[in-house]
Amino acid sequence: DEVGVVVDAITRLEPREEVRLDPDRLAELFVQLNQQGAEDVVCRAMEEISLRLAKVNAAYDAADLERVRKLSRSLVAISDQVGLSTLARVAGDVADCAAGHDRVALLAVVLRLQRIGESSVTAVWDIRDMSV
Numbered sequence: 001d002e003v004g005v006v007v008d009a010i011t012r013l014e015p016r017e018e019v020r021l022d023p024d025r026l027a028e029l030f031v032q033l034n035q036q037g038a039e040d041v042v043c044r045a046m047e048e049i050s051l052r053l054a055k056v057n058a059a060y061d062a063a064d065l066e067r068v069r070k071l072s073r074s075l076v077a078i079s080d081q082v083g084l085s086t087l088a089r090v091a092g093d094v095a096d097c098a099a100g101h102d103r104v105a106l107l108a109v110v111l112r113l114q115r116i117g118e119s120s121v122t123a124v125w126d127i128r129d130m131s132v
Contacts, residue, residue: 002004011020019084019119019120020085021083021084021124022084022085023083025083026038026042026082026083027080029042029082037081039112041082042124043095045079045082046117046125048078049120050117050121052071052075053114054076055071055093056068056071057110057114059071060106060107060110065103065106068095068098068106069098072091072094073091073095075088075113075117076095079091079120082124084124084128086120087120088128090109090113090116091113093109093113094110094113
């Protein structure tokens with residue numbers, strides 16, 4: 001007997017997750033640094049986040065798990081600085097998976113980091129555009 005499975009439809013999963021910004025952290029930056037100083041810090045942070053997300057991908061592709069771990073740790077610090085709590089948490093998860101050399105889990109979390117990173121950067125630019 002030949003057993004076959006017929007697939008009538010393929011469901012494509014498109015994971016979406018809400019990005020969390022800590023408005024208190026952003027407000028604190030504005031109080032500490034004045035408007036121009038805070039905007040400069042946020043702009044530099046967004047540039048660094050984008051750059052480091054690309055570097056995490058490259059390090060993962062090169063199987064350099066130690067570099068993935070270090071870059072992810074730096075993403076935690078930068079994200080915390082500007083109130084991107086979801087991004088900081090996911091970057092910490094990437095660092096933990098890289099430290100544990102779990103490549104299967106690491107792939108899933110690196111992909112999640114990219115989604116959250118892109119959404120976080122967009123959310124910050126959207127907030128900035130509304131305040132101008």
